[in-house]
Amino acid sequence: MSAVDALGQQPPPVAETVEPRRRASGLRALPLQAKIGAGILAVLFLAGVLAPLIAPYGQNELNFAHVFNSPSPSHLMGTDGAGRDVFSRTLYALRLDLAIVVLVTFVPLPIGVLIGAMAGYFGGAFDAIISRITDTMIAFPFVVLVIAVISIVGPGVKGVLIGVPIVAWALYARLARSEMLVLREQPFMLATTALGYSRRRTILRHAVPNLMRSSLIYSTLDMVVNLLLLAGLAYLGLGAQPPNAELGSIIADGQSTLLTAWWVATLPGLVVVLFGVGAGLLGDGLSDGQLRGRL
Amino acid sequence: MLSYLIRRLALAVVVLFGLLVATFFMIHLVPGDPVRIVLAGRANPAQIARVRHELALDRPMWDQFTLYISRTLQGHFGTSFTLDAPVGEIIGQRVGPSAALIGYGMLLSLLLGVPLAIVAALRPNGWLDNAIRVGTALTFAMPSFWLGLMLALIFGLELRWFPVAGYSGGIGGILRTLTLPALALGLALTTVVVRTLRSSLLEVLQSEYIEAARSRGLSELRVVGKHALRNSFMNTLTILSVNIGFLIGGTVVLEQVFQIPGVGSLLVEAVEKRDYQLVQALALLAGAAVVLASLAADIVQALLDPRVRLAGR
Numbered sequence: 001m002s003a004v005d006a007l008g009q010q011p012p013p014v015a016e017t018v019e020p021r022r023r024a025s026g027l028r029a030l031p032l033q034a035k036i037g038a039g040i041l042a043v044l045f046l047a048g049v050l051a052p053l054i055a056p057y058g059q060n061e062l063n064f065a066h067v068f069n070s071p072s073p074s075h076l077m078g079t080d081g082a083g084r085d086v087f088s089r090t091l092y093a094l095r096l097d098l099a100i101v102v103l104v105t106f107v108p109l110p111i112g113v114l115i116g117a118m119a120g121y122f123g124g125a126f127d128a129i130i131s132r133i134t135d136t137m138i139a140f141p142f143v144v145l146v147i148a149v150i151s152i153v154g155p156g157v158k159g160v161l162i163g164v165p166i167v168a169w170a171l172y173a174r175l176a177r178s179e180m181l182v183l184r185e186q187p188f189m190l191a192t193t194a195l196g197y198s199r200r201r202t203i204l205r206h207a208v209p210n211l212m213r214s215s216l217i218y219s220t221l222d223m224v225v226n227l228l229l230l231a232g233l234a235y236l237g238l239g240a241q242p243p244n245a246e247l248g249s250i251i252a253d254g255q256s257t258l259l260t261a262w263w264v265a266t267l268p269g270l271v272v273v274l275f276g277v278g279a280g281l282l283g284d285g286l287s288d289g290q291l292r293g294r295l
Numbered sequence: 296m297l298s299y300l301i302r303r304l305a306l307a308v309v310v311l312f313g314l315l316v317a318t319f320f321m322i323h324l325v326p327g328d329p330v331r332i333v334l335a336g337r338a339n340p341a342q343i344a345r346v347r348h349e350l351a352l353d354r355p356m357w358d359q360f361t362l363y364i365s366r367t368l369q370g371h372f373g374t375s376f377t378l379d380a381p382v383g384e385i386i387g388q389r390v391g392p393s394a395a396l397i398g399y400g401m402l403l404s405l406l407l408g409v410p411l412a413i414v415a416a417l418r419p420n421g422w423l424d425n426a427i428r429v430g431t432a433l434t435f436a437m438p439s440f441w442l443g444l445m446l447a448l449i450f451g452l453e454l455r456w457f458p459v460a461g462y463s464g465g466i467g468g469i470l471r472t473l474t475l476p477a478l479a480l481g482l483a484l485t486t487v488v489v490r491t492l493r494s495s496l497l498e499v500l501q502s503e504y505i506e507a508a509r510s511r512g513l514s515e516l517r518v519v520g521k522h523a524l525r526n527s528f529m530n531t532l533t534i535l536s537v538n539i540g541f542l543i544g545g546t547v548v549l550e551q552v553f554q555i556p557g558v559g560s561l562l563v564e565a566v567e568k569r570d571y572q573l574v575q576a577l578a579l580l581a582g583a584a585v586v587l588a589s590l591a592a593d594i595v596q597a598l599l600d601p602r603v604r605l606a607g608r
Contacts (some may be wrong), residue, residue, distance in 0.1 A: 010387065023567045069486070069506060083586070105600055124574065131308055132310065132313060133313070134315030135306075135309075135310050135313070136310050136314060136317060136582075138540075139310050139313075139540070139582050139585045139586050139589075140314070140540070140578070140582045140585070141539075141540035141541070141543040141544045141550070141581045141582070141585060142540065142541075142544055143543070143544030143545075143547050144543060144544060144547065144577070144578055144581040144582075145560065145578065147531065147562060147563070147566055147574075148321055148546065148566075148575075148577075148578045149572050151565070151566040151569065151574045152321065152324055152325050155566075160423075205427060224435075228438050228439075229544075231440075231441070232438060232439070232440055232544075232547075232548040235438075235440050235548060235551070236547075236548060236563055237567075238563075238566065242375045248440075251438075251441055251444065254442060255552075258444060258447065258448050258452060258484070261450070261455075262448060265441070265444055265448075266444075266445065267443070267449075269437070269438060269441035269444075272436070272438050272441065273433065273435070273436045273437050274436075275435070276432075276436020276438070277433065277436050277437065279395060279436075280432050280435070280436060282496075
């Protein structure tokens with residue numbers, strides 16, 4: 001589900017002068033808010049990767065002596081109706097969700113950039129066909145299309161892994177295409193023609209590295225969109241099947257006991273919010289940094 | 296003007312055709328035989344053959360395709376496997392609540408977003424602007440269904456202002472049953488409205504006619520709220536039309552949270568029952584709604600703004 005600031009209608013302005021690569025590299029060159037955002041994401045990813053080591057309980061460890069315990073030092077996020085530790089479940093859910101998010105964000109990204117770069121570079125009929133296909137993909141409400149794919153392959157992680165990339169490449173393709181239209185007129189791109197480089201070398205070695213940047217910045221937003229989508233699908237029962245936990249399914253479990261045990265539905269949701277804020281800070285910081293480097 | 300409209304219309308027709316092609320192939324990507332999967336254990340081979348014939352699945356692919364196109368264009372979406380009723384009729388009964396929810400959500404996002412954007416643009420980078428930025432970034436990062444649950448917890452279960460489930464029609468009924476879900480839906484969109492409108496307002500504020508308004512001694516609120524806002528109206532319209540798809544996706548989940556009998560919950564039911572016919576029609580409907588909404592927004596924009604319709608010349 002992509003609430004995009006009129007993406008595609010107004011593609012972000014492209015650098016008039018293309019920077020040499022690896023100029024302002026390294027963490028120190030990042031603005032403060034990007035560092036904070038990167039820090040938040042690093043903590044969350046680390047928590048997910050290390051979940052089996054740091055989770056105090058197993059994700060499906062039942063304990064009927066401690067049902068619906070409110071948050072306490074021994075159960076940071078309380079326990080649910082089966083006495084399972086919500087904090088441990090959230091860590092395992094985060095592990096699964098982040099792994100899926102990384103896959104469904106960064107697998108379609110290079111594919112979309114490459115297709116968009118070719119469409120922008122070659123123009124003509126190829127461009128027209130690709131543009132109409134991306135228009136069609138983007139016209140489908142994202143959630144509906146992924147749910148339609150899930151109806152075909154069946155509920156579970158597989159449906160998400162197939163459904164999201166089918167659509168997600170189209171946004172990157174549109175972004176890369178519109179940048180390529182400008183980039184292709186740049187002197188260094190014209191020079192590749194003069195030097196007799198093959199079109200393959202021109203696109204892969206000279207254009208794509210420049211197009212990657214805005215797509216990578218957009219990918220921070222895309223990760224949030226994908227995590228929200230994933231949580232929504234898991235909430236609907238279309239994501240990972242029980243007993244595996246996803247953030248959305250933990251929240252769904254807590255819905256019926258919202259009044260008596262508010263923590264089950266509330267606290268895992270805050271983890272999603274934290275991820276969104278971290279990615280947002282990183283994305284904003286990166287695009288500011290890009291502007292600053294350019295002016 | 297006319298040539299702009301024709302080009303825009305042609306584009307919409309091409310994309311609609313693309314949607315038809317995509318939804319047609321959807322049903323053919325089902326591994327195995329969709330009819331057999333759905334009717335497994337419930338029908339004998341003769342009945343399966345009859346259903347296959349009704350759906351024209353026993354004909355060559357090209358015939359199926361042309362048949363699908365012509366039937367759809369005539370408004371026949373087939374018969375639901377599981378509910379045993381025409382798909383068009385089933386959808387027609389449930390489209391009302393969803394449309395009301397989307398409309399109400401949009402309205403709330405404008406009621407909240409426009410004043411916030413004006414306040415933010417009055418003093419860019421002031422403390423209010425920063426507070427608004429932080430607040431909207433937070434709501435944007437919230438899963439809409441989770442936000443819905445939190446609103447239900449606070450305003451439904453604790454304060455008992457609104458019911459937490461169900462739907463009733465009429466203005467009063469909509470206000471009572473849809474306010475919480477519409478708020479959950481609209482808050483995420485509010486972020487987009489505020490961000491886009493704020494930057495558009497700041498851009499407009501640089502223009503000469505704003506300078507002229509200021510030099511006539513008009514108050515800053517009047518300059519921004521009236522003169523600049525009028526010029527940013529188009530951007531707001533575009534934001535709303537671009538995000539129709541996002542709103543449709545949001546309703547699918549929120550209808551489940553608040554148990555609203557709309558097309559979103561129908562879609563989830565259809566997926567659970569593997570009713571491909573229904574899923575196909577709903578996917579097509581959702582896509583068509585997006586295409587038609589953006590077409591309508593572009594036409595309105597062309598009618599109102601001469602810069603748009605002359606741009607292509």
